[in-house]
Amino acid sequence: MTELELRDLRKTYAARGRPAVDAVRGIDLALRSGELLGLLGPSGCGKSTTLRMIAGLESVTGGDILVGGSSVIARPAQQRNIGVAFENYALYPPLTVAENLAFGLKARKRAARGDVDRKVREIADRVDLTPLLDARPTGLSSGQKQRVSLARALIREPDVLLLDEPLSHLDAAQRDTTRRELKRIQRDLGHTTILVTHDQEEALSLADRIAVMKDGVIQQLGTPYEIYDSPANVFVADFVGEPAINLLPGTATDDGHARLSDSARLALPVPVAVGRKVVVGIRPEDLTLTGEDDGIAARVVAHEPLLESGIATLALDGVERPLVVLTDPEVRLAHDDRVHVTADPDLTHVFDAETGDSLR
Amino acid sequence: MTMRKRLLGWLADAALILYFVFALFPIAWMVILSLKPTNELFSTYFSFSPTLDGYRTVLGDSEGIPFVRFFVNSLVVSVGAVVLSLLVGLPAAYASARWRFKGSENLMFTLLSFRFAPELTVIIPLFVLYQKLGLFDTYVGMIWVLQLVTLPLIVWIMRSYFADLTPELEQAALLDGYTRKQAFLKVALPLVKPGVAAVSLLAFIFAWNNFVFPLILTSNEAQTVTVGALSFLGGDRPKYNLTAAAALVSVVPPLLLALTIQRYLVRGLSFGAVKS
Numbered sequence: 001m002t003e004l005e006l007r008d009l010r011k012t013y014a015a016r017g018r019p020a021v022d023a024v025r026g027i028d029l030a031l032r033s034g035e036l037l038g039l040l041g042p043s044g045c046g047k048s049t050t051l052r053m054i055a056g057l058e059s060v061t062g063g064d065i066l067v068g069g070s071s072v073i074a075r076p077a078q079q080r081n082i083g084v085a086f087e088n089y090a091l092y093p094p095l096t097v098a099e100n101l102a103f104g105l106k107a108r109k110r111a112a113r114g115d116v117d118r119k120v121r122e123i124a125d126r127v128d129l130t131p132l133l134d135a136r137p138t139g140l141s142s143g144q145k146q147r148v149s150l151a152r153a154l155i156r157e158p159d160v161l162l163l164d165e166p167l168s169h170l171d172a173a174q175r176d177t178t179r180r181e182l183k184r185i186q187r188d189l190g191h192t193t194i195l196v197t198h199d200q201e202e203a204l205s206l207a208d209r210i211a212v213m214k215d216g217v218i219q220q221l222g223t224p225y226e227i228y229d230s231p232a233n234v235f236v237a238d239f240v241g242e243p244a245i246n247l248l249p250g251t252a253t254d255d256g257h258a259r260l261s262d263s264a265r266l267a268l269p270v271p272v273a274v275g276r277k278v279v280v281g282i283r284p285e286d287l288t289l290t291g292e293d294d295g296i297a298a299r300v301v302a303h304e305p306l307l308e309s310g311i312a313t314l315a316l317d318g319v320e321r322p323l324v325v326l327t328d329p330e331v332r333l334a335h336d337d338r339v340h341v342t343a344d345p346d347l348t349h350v351f352d353a354e355t356g357d358s359l360r
Numbered sequence: 361m362t363m364r365k366r367l368l369g370w371l372a373d374a375a376l377i378l379y380f381v382f383a384l385f386p387i388a389w390m391v392i393l394s395l396k397p398t399n400e401l402f403s404t405y406f407s408f409s410p411t412l413d414g415y416r417t418v419l420g421d422s423e424g425i426p427f428v429r430f431f432v433n434s435l436v437v438s439v440g441a442v443v444l445s446l447l448v449g450l451p452a453a454y455a456s457a458r459w460r461f462k463g464s465e466n467l468m469f470t471l472l473s474f475r476f477a478p479e480l481t482v483i484i485p486l487f488v489l490y491q492k493l494g495l496f497d498t499y500v501g502m503i504w505v506l507q508l509v510t511l512p513l514i515v516w517i518m519r520s521y522f523a524d525l526t527p528e529l530e531q532a533a534l535l536d537g538y539t540r541k542q543a544f545l546k547v548a549l550p551l552v553k554p555g556v557a558a559v560s561l562l563a564f565i566f567a568w569n570n571f572v573f574p575l576i577l578t579s580n581e582a583q584t585v586t587v588g589a590l591s592f593l594g595g596d597r598p599k600y601n602l603t604a605a606a607a608l609v610s611v612v613p614p615l616l617l618a619l620t621i622q623r624y625l626v627r628g629l630s631f632g633a634v635k636s
Contacts, residue, residue: 016462057531077534084535090528094550104536156536 002068002159004031004054004192010062011049011216023049025216026063034190038207040197042239046216047196051162054194056080067159083153083191087165089145091137097148098124098133104156123155127185143174150182154189161191167202179205200240204228212236230349234356237281237349243311245281246323249353252276258350261318264296267345270360278359281349284311284326287341295342298323303333314341393604401601414605418592427606430588435613436499437574437584438567441506442560445514448507450556453518454544458527468519471512479508479572487576497578505573510563517562521555522548557624565614585610 011024024046031037039047052058054065056077064071072080091100101120124130127147137145146166153161166182167175183206186193197203203210204224212219212227212235220232231237237245250258252272257265258280266280288295289312298314301322310327325341333339350359393401395410418427455461456468486505487496495501529551530543538546549556574584589606592599618625 055531055535057534077531078537078539080535082535084532086528086532088526088528090526090532092529092532092547103533107533107542108537152532152536 002192003033004160004194005029005066005069006050006054006063007066008063009050009053009060009065011046011053011058012061023216024053024061027216027218029211029218029221031192031194033192036186036193036195036206036208038195038197038203038210039213040200040203040210040239041213043198045213047198047213048164049216050213051084051164051194051196054160055082055084055162081156081158082160082162083156083158084162085146085149085153085164085166087168089137089149091145091148091152093137096134096136097129097140100137100148101152101155104152108156119155123151126188127151127154127181141174142169142171143178146170146178147181150185154185154191158191161186161193163193163195165197165199166195168197168199182206200242204240212239214239230358230360231281232358234279234281234351237351237358241283243284243324243326245283245349246287246321247351248280248282248319248321248323250278250280252278260316264316264319266296266343266348268350269345269348270350272350272359277353279351279353279356281351282343282347284324286347287323287325287343289325289327289331290340290342292340295340298339298341300333300335300337300339302335303327303331305329305332312339314339390604390608393600394608396601398599398601401599414601415609418602418605418609425588425591427585427588427609430583430585431610433499433502433578433582433588434568434584434586434610437502437506437582438564440499440503441510441567442514442563444503445507445510445563446556446560449511449514450518450549451544453515454522454548456515457519457522468515471515474508475512479570483572483576490577495577497581497583499582501577502574502582502584505577506567506570509566509570509573513563513566514559517559518552518555521552525551554624557621561614561617561621561625564617568610568614 006027006029009024009027010022012020012022014020027046027050029037039050041047049058053060056072056075060073065073067080067082092103095103098120101123102116105116105119120133121130124133127150129144129147129151132140132144132148137148140148146169150163150166163182167178170178179202186206195203195206204227207224209221209223210227211221214235220227220236222230227236227240231240231245234247238247248258248260248266250260250266252268252274253259253265254274256271257267258272258278259265260280266282268278268280272278296316298316301313301315303313304311307329309329310331310333312325312327312331312333314323314325316323323341327333351357352359392406394414395412396404396408397411397413400408421428456464490496490501490505493501495504525548530547533543533547534540568584569586570584571586574582574587578584578587585606589603589610592602592606
């Protein structure tokens, strides 16, 4: 298989009479052969533009794309051998599933007729489409369409596979099965793959590594655990994690704490210069409700029991932002109950208030 | 209650029938006129001895008016105009739907503006030009000038059809190894076939019905039925029966065409309104 490398990749959209838009501002990425990398970010962060540049559907403003060590930016899409599964499948409606799959092989005139049929059957078998080979795309469910789209990208044995929001149009049940299928197929066939998504769950569950993107820049690159356990900045901390991390502004004190208000203080994991403005980040699942006189006093604003756990929204005295805590299923809380919470300093994150960068 | 409902139903039916009669009366009147013998033309309303002489005269090229040739001219010129417009207009529509290039919007607007300028405003300079260029009274000249009618129609309508197609289909074809040209010809174009059928029919009808251009820019060789049918009104006394017969004959091609491609037409005209 093949490795993929992006070097200082840039894209600027220039239109007359309008300010130029920097969609992608210098991306460096190196994928090992067979690796599945998740490109995660909110809409408009440049992740789809990056994908389209790799595929050759978008011109490159600057930088280089290397597939298997050689630059492909001078080649048009049809000469790059890159497979794409499009977000809305892009299946050709007048053709049957089998014809859709054979389309790419025939267009390239690479394979003999018998070969085409054999390959179609092989790939259909692999993605469980064999009973649907004679169906037309209009009659298929979203999950089936997604599998056809994936199979069409795979049948040409591409050097690199690109998946554009592969699960976003599926309902919850199909999403789970398709996600498992996707992971199995990618692992079996060993394609170097980039998965573009705005859905953290999709990225966390499928990707070997995740690149979190914002405003055309990669904010952090790491394994799902690295992204989750040590976010590089406020944006990554906030974007990854459900329910979202608590981010509380405060000031560093001389005894290794952050002062959130006159009465609320939290221990910091690392020494921070006294008086420095910081943002303290604690995930709802890293907070614990405790008995009296331990931790910070808080008032219950709301409690949502969700069977396997609960989500409590608390108000700290003198702190504007609410504090969200994941509670054990047996905990029962009522509005205006007084509680105490503690946070493990090792699981607490601290960011510079101005730059948003992690201070850990 | 039921009595009243039934009465209302009858009234509605009666109103519809009345409107039906009103709408179809001119056509019925034309049919009646075309079947009248010349001597009963002005002396009868509905009771006369019907005859097909009018049609025979018109199609038999008598009275010194070569109606059959006008008819063939109309066919050649209208089909030619539509075919040329499709050849030029489909790629143009596709390009303007997919890409914004320098001046693309201005170009499209210029094309559209051909439709809001009355033909009469340009007909005199065109007449002079055609005389000098030797295009006067020729097929080429007529097909060319009818582009003012058919091309904007085809480009603008087909543009919205192409814009409704997701570009990802063509992109997938590009990745599968098609060239841009193949992606257009083999992927995009077949999907807008219903649109092409609908817009071709519309363009054909507009071209077929055009009156001002053949009136001024042809005299005999390339004259079309719209102008030719009028020839029967000239002379010492107007021959309304022959004019009516000629007009009814000239309705046949658009009607036949509409009936043959009706299947596409319904799909074509509702395309884009409902997205799958």
